[in-house]
Amino acid sequence: MTDQIETTTQTETPAMMDRAGWLSLLENMGNDSGFFEPLGKSHWAVFNEDGPTLVISFDRLEDIRALEPGKMPHIFGQATQNGWSHLSLISEGDTWYRDKAVYAFLDRLVDESFFDDYDRVVFYGAGMGGYAAAAFSVTAPGCTVLALQPRASLDPEIAGWETRYTASRRLNFTDRYGYAPDMTEGAAEVFTLHDPYNKLDAMHVALFRKSFATHLKARFLGDHLVTALSDMGVLPKLVKAVCDGKLSAPFYNKLWRERRSFGNYLRWILRACAKAGHPKREAMICRSVTNRLRAPGFRSHLEKLEQSGTLDKS
DSSP states (O other): OTTOEEOOOSSOOGGGOOHHHHHHHHHHHHHHHEEEEEETTTEEEEEEOOSSEEEEEEEEHHHHHHSOTTEEOHHHHHHHHHTOEEEEEEESSSOTTOOHHHHHHHHHHHHTTGGGGOSEEEEEEETHHHHHHHHGGGGSTTOEEEEESOOOOOOHHHHTTOOSOTGGGGSOOSSTTOOHHHHTTTOSEEEEEEOTTSHHHHHHHHTOOOTTEEEEEOTTOGGGHHHHHHHHTHHHHHHHHHHTTOOOHHHHHHHHGGGGGOHHHHHHHHHHHHHHTOHHHHHHHHHHHHHHSOOHHHHHHHHHHHHHTHHHHO
C-alpha cells in the first residue's frame, strides 16, 4: 500500500522478525516518545505523544506482521507526519477487544483525565477495529468516530443474522462496552463507511441510528474496501479530514470520485453488470472508461458487445 511507512532496526529487518521481535519493535516505538503496555495476554497499547490531536486506532498484530518488510500500518506514519498523538490498541487473534484488561486500561485513562489533554480525539478502526472504535468512544465524550465496515455487536440476540464470525459469537457482547451503537452516545460525530451492496455490513451500519451519525458509502468495494481505498489514495485523505474536523458527506463524495480511474473498481462494476445481464450498462461503462483512460481491455470488451448484437436486442 502506498500509505505505509518504513520502520527498520539496526540488527534485524522486520522480514526476519518473529512475534517476539515485532513486539520488541513496538515496545521501542512506544518507549521513544510515550509508552508501551501489555494488556493481558492478547492486547497491547502503544502510545506516541505529539500534538493536540489524538488518534486512537485499533490494529491487529497479525495484520502488522503480514505487511511488506519494513512497513507499518498507514496510521502510524500518518500520525507522525501530521504531528498527531497516536494511541494504538493492538489485538492478537479475533478477540474483538472483549477483554477486562482492555476495559481496565481505558478506565484508567478516564480516571487520569487522559483524553482531556487533547483538543480533538478521534477513534478509528475497520471491521473488528471499527466495532472497537465505536464501542470505546464512550470514554472520550465529544470525540469523533471514523469506523470502516463497523460491526454493531455479535450478540446473537441482536445480530443473529451475522454468520461470518461463528467462533467469536462465544465472546460476551452484553457486558461493559458491549453494544457499539449505544456507546457512541457521547460522541460529537460518527462517520461510518461501507459497501451498501454487502448486506451484512449494511445491516450492522443500519443499527447506528444516532442523529449525529453520517453513513458514507463505497459501492462495489465489498470486502476489499479498506485495501481499495488505500490503493486509491482516499484512505489517508479521509483520515486527515476527520482529524482536521473537515470530514462531511460532500467532502467524502469528492474523494470518492477517485474510483473513476481505479482499475479494480471499474472491473468490479463491469463484472457486476455482466452478471446481472445488462449489456447496455456494460457498454456505457466501457465507453466512459475508454473516453477518459487508456484501457485496451475495456475497448476490447466494448467491441465484442457491439459485434455480438446483444446491444440491439437488450
